[in-house]
Amino acid sequence: MSAEDDREEGLLSHLLELRTRLLKAVIAVVVVLVALLPFAQRLYTWLAQPLVSKLPAGSQLVAIEVASPFFAPIKLAFFVAIVLAMPLVLYQLWAFVAPGLYRHERRLATPLLVSAMLLFYGGVAFAYFLVLPTVFGFLTAVTPADVAMMTDISRYLDFVMVLFLAFGASFEVPVAVVILAALGVVDIPQLKAARGYVVVGAFVVAAVLTPPDVVSQLLLAIPMCLLYEAGIIAARFVRPRSVDADAAAS
Numbered sequence: 001m002s003a004e005d006d007r008e009e010g011l012l013s014h015l016l017e018l019r020t021r022l023l024k025a026v027i028a029v030v031v032v033l034v035a036l037l038p039f040a041q042r043l044y045t046w047l048a049q050p051l052v053s054k055l056p057a058g059s060q061l062v063a064i065e066v067a068s069p070f071f072a073p074i075k076l077a078f079f080v081a082i083v084l085a086m087p088l089v090l091y092q093l094w095a096f097v098a099p100g101l102y103r104h105e106r107r108l109a110t111p112l113l114v115s116a117m118l119l120f121y122g123g124v125a126f127a128y129f130l131v132l133p134t135v136f137g138f139l140t141a142v143t144p145a146d147v148a149m150m151t152d153i154s155r156y157l158d159f160v161m162v163l164f165l166a167f168g169a170s171f172e173v174p175v176a177v178v179i180l181a182a183l184g185v186v187d188i189p190q191l192k193a194a195r196g197y198v199v200v201g202a203f204v205v206a207a208v209l210t211p212p213d214v215v216s217q218l219l220l221a222i223p224m225c226l227l228y229e230a231g232i233i234a235a236r237f238v239r240p241r242s243v244d245a246d247a248a249a250s
Contacts, residue, residue, distance in 0.1 A: 017096060021095060021096045024092050025093070028089060028092075029085045030081075033077060033078055040074055040076065043073065044072060044076050048156065050136055051136045056140070056149075059148065059149065061150070061153045062152055063154075065152075068152070071154070072157050075157060083121075086120075087117055090113055094113060108238065119171040119172055119174065119227075126167055127163050131216055135215070138213045139211070162209070163209075166209040170220060170224050170227075174227050178238055182235075188232065191235065198224075198225065199221075202224040202228075203221045205224070206218070206224070
């Protein structure tokens with residue numbers, strides 16, 4: 001068998017393994033979704049609580065579209081299923097990539113993956129328990145007296161999901177900083193020197209992703225700045241790839 005045939009066989013085996021891993025990840029999401037479907041209505045009631053608790057007495061959410069009462073809870077259950085099954089999905093991707101990594105890279109990647117998941121969940125929890133009540137408290141307070149605030153359930157779900165994804169992704173700042181330091185793209189002095197740009201960037205991102213009120217923008221920008229500082233501290237314990245390459249060469 002020629003070298004070219006060996007390469008083709010190796011590529012085919014990798015593609016088959018990737019298909020198997022992706023199939024397992026999809027099955028994990030589907031299993032969690034099926035388990036959540038009986039509780040879809042209850043999940044939406046729980047999700048709507050931050051807004052309902054701030055509405056005037058007798059107010060409630062409305063369904064403008066005919067099928068919204070059916071599809072909105074299903075959509076929420078699918079989103080929750082992806083979030084809950086994400087550790088299993090990442091494990092399948094990790095099992096596919098890990099054999100091609102060096103030992104020190106595997107040692108670093110494992111805590112980074114765990115930290116990324118915990119930070120994402122922390123960002124979602126921060127948005128639900130602190131940001132949403134604050135935002136809806138502000139919006140109901142500025143609603144004119146002659147206007148009834150009646151939010152559509154589908155648009156409310158889209159709004160909340162965007163906030164969850166925004167805060168979950170923003171809380172990944174320490175992981176991104178550590179990865180850049182590990183790859184040798186930046187070092188500690190450069191990270192410290194970039195603090196001013198990071199602060200400005202955090203407030204710009206917060207202004208784009210959050211509603212037009214100062215409180216919610218601060219609730220996103222300030223944690224991003226603090227998490228950047230946490231990333232600098234964590235980066236001190238990571239050796240850049242260039243250092244590892246020099247050690248291996250010597």
